[in-house]
Amino acid sequence: MFDLDNTLADTAHRQRFLESRPRDWDAFFAAAPQDPPIPEGVALATASAEECEVVYLTGRPERCRRDTLDWLAAQGLPEGRLHMRRNDDRRPARRTKLETLRRLARDRDVRVLVDDDELVCDDAERAGFTVVRARWTAPSGTLRQAQEGEGRT
Numbered sequence: 001m002f003d004l005d006n007t008l009a010d011t012a013h014r015q016r017f018l019e020s021r022p023r024d025w026d027a028f029f030a031a032a033p034q035d036p037p038i039p040e041g042v043a044l045a046t047a048s049a050e051e052c053e054v055v056y057l058t059g060r061p062e063r064c065r066r067d068t069l070d071w072l073a074a075q076g077l078p079e080g081r082l083h084m085r086r087n088d089d090r091r092p093a094r095r096t097k098l099e100t101l102r103r104l105a106r107d108r109d110v111r112v113l114v115d116d117d118e119l120v121c122d123d124a125e126r127a128g129f130t131v132v133r134a135r136w137t138a139p140s141g142t143l144r145q146a147q148e149g150e151g152r153t
């Protein structure tokens, strides 16, 4: 199970939209198709697809689905179900993602969660899931704060 932002997709070029006040979430998500892929994440997802089903679990809202599917295909990433946040869901990622993880784990064996968000990883580990912490991009304080406080991504 792979997170997208800062696990597979490098969001650094659109962070600036969250540094303005008020934060410009529409611009932040609209720029996502230009995200460069992160080689370490892409390699891990590609290798995982040899052994198991790959599923994507992102805090991006449903309205980004088309763009996100196009981006995944353009990077040559494995096909897989894409779990997104409901458009009106403003809960922190660690809540929404854990909910989805637990739901999927009811009838599937979740081998590993790959995510850059330490809070998501901590909670997933506490819930008994195996986690790989994606530490291949510089942590973004702005994005983390926004994820935690505003539940947008």
Ligand SMILES: [Mg+2]
Pocket (backbone or CB within 6 Å): 003, 004, 005, 006, 007, 115, 116, 117
């Ligand atoms: Mg992330």
